Amino acid sequence: MSTPTIAGLMAPILAEAPLAHRLEVTFADVTVVLSTNSQALTNKLGDYFRDFLGSGGTTTIEMTAIEAGPPAFDLPLAVHAREPGKTKLKEASVDLPDGRVVRKLTTGLVFLFGQGKNYAVGPCIENDNQIVNFINNRFIEWRLKHGALLFHAAGVAQAGAGLVIAGFSGAGKSTLALEIMRHGTDFISNDRVMVSREGNSLTMAGVAKMPRVNPGTVLNNPALASVMNAEDRARFAALPQSELWDLEHKYDAFIDTCFGPGRFKLACPMAGLVILRWKRDASPLTTARVDLNQRRDLMPAFMKDVGLFYEFEDPSEPSMASQKAYLELLGDLPVLEIDGGVDFPKAARECLTFLESVRR
Known part of the structure; x- marks a missing residue:
């Protein structure tokens, strides 16, 4: 046969x-x-x-x-x-x-x-x-296959400078990206970002995938109101916040509908990386600049396996690049760690302040 x-x-x-x-x-x-x-x-x-x-x-x-x-x-x-x-x-x-x-x-x-x-x-x-x-x-x-590394992350941009937002599974990186969008930024990507180096500059490329958001994200972001009908809004608004976070129910949030036309850019220069390490508790949100060479514990938050739909030219090739490869790619890129308790509005402001400081 x-x-x-x-x-x-x-x-x-x-x-x-x-x-x-x-x-x-x-x-x-x-x-x-x-x-x-x-x-x-x-x-x-x-x-x-x-x-x-x-x-x-x-x-x-x-x-x-x-x-x-x-x-x-x-x-x-x-x-x-x-x-x-x-x-x-x-x-x-x-x-x-x-x-x-x-x-x-x-x-x-x-x-x-x-x-x-x-x-x-x-x-x-x-x-x-x-x-x-x-x-x-x-x-x-x-x-x-043209030199980029894959990041498990969302991405936004302001005035042509991009910010990659990473976090361990369930951290709320897409929710934070959409909260930042309320401040007039552009959207780059929802859950995957490909980063490549061109000389002394980094370029971030997103994926044309609309954010899939849970009811809690919709209820707490007025810009997303159109994605949920009145019946669902009443039903989910009655649930405690702790239950909303883990619901599997998802909505597609079209960027042009929620934020206006021309806001999904898909690619731009990369100016900084934010890593979410916060927790669902009442502690105050904190931020700190970090050096990934000294904080390799944060790297699994953004390192991503290429997945089942990647065709390897060499079967022995690893499915995920090494920490060394990611560190060499990023070089001296500014990195911000967000810790403490979850606070999306404050985190959005901190991200924009960080982005403003690193794109000067």
Whole structure:
């Protein structure tokens, strides 16, 4: 029996699915071209990526999405362990001679990628958020293969100077970024930032992913009011703050709707790094400049594994860069640690003061 390949698995599917619809989105210098058999999918994705529609990138990444039932590929897929803090098994995968196949266990969507080919097959329209993530993962991979390191962080910018906001899981980095946005800043990224060095300067590139916010974030940020209906607002407002923090219920907060058009910039020079180490208690918020060479305990807050959707050219390559690589990249970049009790309004002010001081 011959070894299965992505090309062999996809050949009969592509033969029966006319790719009559096309969407182009451009993230800085990269244009992603999506071909699909579904006008409904291009409509949904076009609305989601409305800030980034069109061509013009110096690099093009081709992708194909086939709207269909969950494909029944006969493959020896291995189920991956749960991520820390997660309750569900999400993915299974197998490596083939020409790439990797990943099945989403809950939705049945299958992603196949390798050697410049990128396919999604299954119920794409119903699970368009997973297609959004696949598109963004292709852009992340391109950035990382061109010298960037991956940060688990959010990003904002003021007057062209960017601030990366990192924190251990559940710290509220996206909530803080959106609180800072109330002060007139631009949005760069929600949960992933790629940082690269160009001479003496650092550049931060974000991901075109709208912040997914919980009810507590919405209730405490007036700019996000439009993402929650009146019924949900009344229901969640009755809950204690401690319960709101851990709710799995999420809303997409579109930056243009909540803060106005033209505020999602996706890339800018990086001026500083903020690391959240605060706690949910009544202690006062504190801030301090730190040297990461002396505080390596803070580095796991932003160091990020490249993940299952990254295609390694060398199978022995580690899935996460070393602390040394991150320290060499960042050099003498100013770093601010925020400790004490959680206080988003005060933290936003401290971040803006810090950013103003380091961009002079």
